[in-house]
Amino acid sequence: MTRHERWNALLELLAEAGQLTVEETASRMGVSAATIRRDFDQLAQQQMLTRTRGGAVVQSVSYDLPLRYKSARHAPEKQRIAAATAELVKPGSVIGLNGGTTTSEVARALATRADLHADGTAPGVTIVTNALNIGNELAVRPHVKIVLTGGVPRPQSYELTGPLATGIFDHVTLDVAILGVYGIAVDHGATCHNEGEADINRIMAERAERIVIVADGSKVGRRAFAKICDTARIDVLVTDSTVPQPAVDAFTEAGIEVIRT
Structure with a gap:
């Protein structure tokens, strides 16, 4: 070790x-x-x-551990979740991505999807993100158009927060918001630790036609301090095989499509 x-x-x-x-x-x-x-x-x-x-x-x-300390936790599960989530994205889509280890893996999976490289005249996908690390990783990918919000970074997550981060969403719309969370529960919706991150995640969700939550099994059934959105607003939950069937059934009954990897 x-x-x-x-x-x-x-x-x-x-x-x-x-x-x-x-x-x-x-x-x-x-x-x-x-x-x-x-x-x-x-x-x-x-x-x-x-x-x-x-x-x-x-x-x-x-x-609320800094990202560098969380990156190794449940890594294989997060990579499988990311691969399945990337397959939900259509070429040419405008995607919102917040910060976190699972969404960082989603960004990497999108960056390596072969069909997003097909047309060199236009971006294969546009990603709007408040995560500095995601912007840094994808800035060199010519088929990915990166739109980075302003704001003040949180060292725990590399996410930009505050009025300068949320203001951009007055000017853009998203096809899909892919959100990493600290907790997702049928009774409490999607939540995270920090109210500043919750604000921008909530606005990102409001500007999107679809909301996809990515969360490994350790996050399912949990809740945190700050609410992002209600369960009724969530379209898809992508998680791993550790989530028991009764929990899957509860989300399905609430109208959420559950993909277990």
């Missing part, structure tokens, strides 16, 4: 437990106590946790 993978696992354990001791963490992760002490110290320096005598406790940021 690399240090990056160990830190991901450690932060997930801490988010679940609320507090950890050096000894129990070392035992659960199969490394030395000295290694865990160094990990706790380095993560505390990055304000990812609060160091205590003999252990560590969570900080609020631990529940």
Whole structure:
């Protein structure tokens, strides 16, 4: 296990437990106590946790980890979700993409779709995004037209938020909004941690003819602080095979097409 993978696992354990001791963490992760002490110290320096005598406790940021710490979590599932989602996009479409690990994978899947390269005279797809990392990755793809919003970036997600981010949607319309979320539940709709991100995601959804939610199984049935949209507004949920059939049936009964990869 690399240090990056160990830190991901450690932060997930801490988010679940609320507090950890050096000894129990070392035992659960199969490394030395000295290694865990160094990990706790380095993560505390990055304000990812609060160091205590003999252990560590969570900080609020631990529940909204920066993108670089989330990228390895459920990676195979997210790649399969992204491939299935990319197949829903028609050539020539205008797509809204918010930030996050799953939507970043969707962007990569769209960038490599062969049929979007067919006509060199026009973009194969137009992507409107508030995610700096997606804009950076796709800016070099000649068949993808990138429209990047303004705004102030959040270091946790690389998403641009605020009035400068939302203003662009007064001037554009979208065929499809593909949104990554922290939680999606039949009773609560689509949600995320940050109200600024929720604002731009909600406006993106309002400007789209169709709304596609991409979420691995760990997000299904969960809810977070800030609401993006009601369940009734969602057209498609693309998720993975870990979602149990009763949960799929509940979304289907609510009028949502569910694609499990």
